[in-house]
Amino acid sequence: MIKKIAVIGAEYVGSSLGVLLALNYEVALIDKDHNKVNKINNKQAPFDEPLLSEDHAEFQVIHDLTYFKATPDIILGNRMDEELLDVQAKVFTRDIYGKN
Numbered sequence: 001m002i003k004k005i006a007v008i009g010a011e012y013v014g015s016s017l018g019v020l021l022a023l024n025y026e027v028a029l030i031d032k033d034h035n036k037v038n039k040i041n042n043k044q045a046p047f048d049e050p051l052l053s054e055d056h057a058e059f060q061v062i063h064d065l066t067y068f069k070a071t072p073d074i075i076l077g078n079r080m081d082e083e084l085l086d087v088q089a090k091v092f093t094r095d096i097y098g099k100n
Contacts, residue, residue, distance in 0.1 A: 006072035
């Protein structure tokens, strides 16, 4: 049973997806932009997305890739990356053929 979902990227798609998934799952996002991570963790949207500033945006945004890979049941991302090969069995991307 899936309980915890990790999402790569805290931009428009990743953050919006995180808000929706957090309604039913424990959610963690990862992003390289420390300023963006800090804003979202402090309930401040780094772009025009009011749901990130409201109480129902209950997810964490982290920097630690090792922790990020170890804790979720599944990882959602735009595409596969070499840094995820060790956990590829739980990575789901739009890039089903590994070409993009």
